[in-house]
Amino acid sequence: MPTPRPRPRVAARPAAAALAAALLCLTAACGGSATAGGAGGGPGAAVIRLKDPGNAGVLAYAKREGILERRLRAAGARVEWGGSYASFTATIDAVRSGSVNVLEGAVSPALGYLANGRDIKIFAFTDPVADRAAPYEDGLVVPADSPARSVRDLVGKQVAVNKGGRGEYLLLLALKQAGIPADRVKRVYLNPIQGASAFATGKVDAWWAIVDAYPQVVAKGARVLVHGRDLPDRDVNIWAARTELLDRHPRAVSAFLDVLGELTRQEKQDPGRFQNVFLKKGPSAVSGARLDDDLAKARYQNVPRPAGKGDAAYVRSVNDVFRAYGVLPADIRPQDVIFDLRGNGAAPPSPASSSPSGGPS
Numbered sequence: 113m114p115t116p117r118p119r120p121r122v123a124a125r126p127a128a129a130a131l132a133a134a135l136l137c138l139t140a141a142c143g144g145s146a147t148a149g150g151a152g153g154g155p156g157a158a159v160i161r162l163k164d165p166g167n168a169g170v171l172a173y174a175k176r177e178g179i180l181e182r183r184l185r186a187a188g189a190r191v192e193w194g195g196s197y198a199s200f201t202a203t204i205d206a207v208r209s210g211s212v213n214v215l216e217g218a219v220s221p222a223l224g225y226l227a228n229g230r231d232i233k234i235f236a237f238t239d240p241v242a243d244r245a246a247p248y249e250d251g252l253v254v255p256a257d258s259p260a261r262s263v264r265d266l267v268g269k270q271v272a273v274n275k276g277g278r279g280e281y282l283l284l285l286a287l288k289q290a291g292i293p294a295d296r297v298k299r300v301y302l303n304p305i306q307g308a309s310a311f312a313t314g315k316v317d318a319w320w321a322i323v324d325a326y327p328q329v330v331a332k333g334a335r336v337l338v339h340g341r342d343l344p345d346r347d348v349n350i351w352a353a354r355t356e357l358l359d360r361h362p363r364a365v366s367a368f369l370d371v372l373g374e375l376t377r378q379e380k381q382d383p384g385r386f387q388n389v390f391l392k393k394g395p396s397a398v399s400g401a402r403l404d405d406d407l408a409k410a411r412y413q414n415v416p417r418p419a420g421k422g423d424a425a426y427v428r429s430v431n432d433v434f435r436a437y438g439v440l441p442a443d444i445r446p447q448d449v450i451f452d453l454r455g456n457g458a459a460p461p462s463p464a465s466s467s468p469s470g471g472p473s
Contacts, residue, residue: 158189158361160368161213163203164196167396168406170375172389183371189364198304199322200225201277207232213354214368219430220347224276226449227440233358233451236351236369236416237423244341246412247405250278250322251336252286253311253329260318263290263337266297269317272310275301276439278340278347279320281430284437285343294437327405346429351416353451362456369416369453376415383410418453 160180165171174180180191197203200217204225207215222234252271254260260269263286273279280299287294300316304325311319311329318337321329330336340347351372353365379386387406388397398406424446434440 158184158187158357158364159192159213160184160189160357160364161192161194161211163194163206163212163215165193166196167390168387168398169389170372170379170386173379173386174371174375176389179375180368180371183367184364187364187367189361189367199274199277201274202303202305207354210354213357214351214365215353216349216351218278218347218349219426220281220434221274221277222350222352222449223427223430223434223440223444224280226444227276227442230448231355232352233355234350234352234423234427234449235358235365235419235451235453236372237419237426238349238416239414240345240348241412241414243412247408248326248336248339248341249409250282250320250326250340251330252283252318252320252338253326253334253336254318255311255314256333256335258317258335260337263287264292266318266337267292268296268298270298270300270315272300272302272307272316272319274303274307274322275299276434278322279307280439281347281433282340282343282345283320284433284439285340285345286338289343327402331402346426348426349416355451358451358453358456362453366418366453369418372416376413379410380413380415383407386410419450420452423450 162171165175171180175193184191194206194211197206197212200215200221201224203212203215206212207225208229208231219234222232225232252263260266271283273283280301283297283299284294287297300310302310302316304322307316307319307321308325308329310316311321311334319329321334351369358365375386384407387403387410391397427444427446427449431440431444435443
């Protein structure tokens with residue numbers, strides 16, 4: 113019987129070869145190039161580290177849909193989600209340790225942070241909402257049964273504020289407007305969670321409640337003596353990042369800001385899509401009047417934009433208030449605080465993502 117001839121080896125078909133390569137890549141958890149246009153995650157790639165976004169807002173939506181993961185990968189970067197923090201000031205330790213390197217806040221807490229270190233800069237500003245019909249987002253509150261009816265009635269009282277942050281800034285403005293020397297009211301420095309507890313238990317006479325804490329405490333019956341909108345407030349929302357991230361990877365930060373802008377525009381048009389993102393029920397879900405308030409805020413919000421020369425006025429204004437009352441030990445100059453993405457190697461944003469829009473859609 114003749115010996116069968118060995119079959120000649122046939123080259124793998126292109127489709128099969130591609131599938132094998134893909135499977136090998138997945139098995140080895142391979143990463144792409146760290147350069148723009150390649151997959152992020154390779155050696156030297158930028159890492160955007162963010163706090164957990166919670167259950168609402170554009171970042172919560174981006175996290176659920178994997179939007180940042182896809183967009184940053186194209187810029188040779190990746191995103192990491194971290195822990196939960198109630199405010200900019202509450203995130204300070206995480207920023208100093210590097211576990212968070214991009215965060216949202218306001219000019220005031222950024223300057224308070226920079227008084228003790230220069231490892232962050234502001235790369236984006238959000239212009240203030242000019243429409244008076246927009247919902248309030250902060251207020252100096254007192255208990256329902258408090259005899260205080262105006263800021264002047266707080267002389268000799270204790271008011272909870274976040275140290276070197278927006279609460280302290282607004283209280284100083286309110287005292288100046290009322291003609292009250294700042295030392296006639298005792299500022300009790302507490303973070304938002306501590307402030308809520310101290311106010312609820314009567315350990316302080318008043319509290320400057322901000323953002324999420326404000327509608328919660330008002331819903332429980334607190335009375336408002338004054339809002340930030342009633343003051344010459346020049347403290348605006350900002351985005352800041354650690355300087356080494358901005359210096360080394362401005363294009364990655366610019367890509368992140370582009371996503372923020374695009375999703376914020378979508379939220380203004382359809383805010384319901386950005387509420388109760390992960391959970392429809394439970395302690396992190398909102399409904400009723402609170403949901404209506406959040407939806408209205410989303411419609412009126414302005415869009416974050418890259419920092420520019422005109423934003424120096426915001427920094428100088430907040431700096432001057434803090435310096436006048438000894439909150440800052442030295443002046444913080446705008447050029448030491450603001451990072452211009454467009455002038456530092458980042459591709460300029462498209463007109464659609466850079467033009468601010470105000471008022472309801």
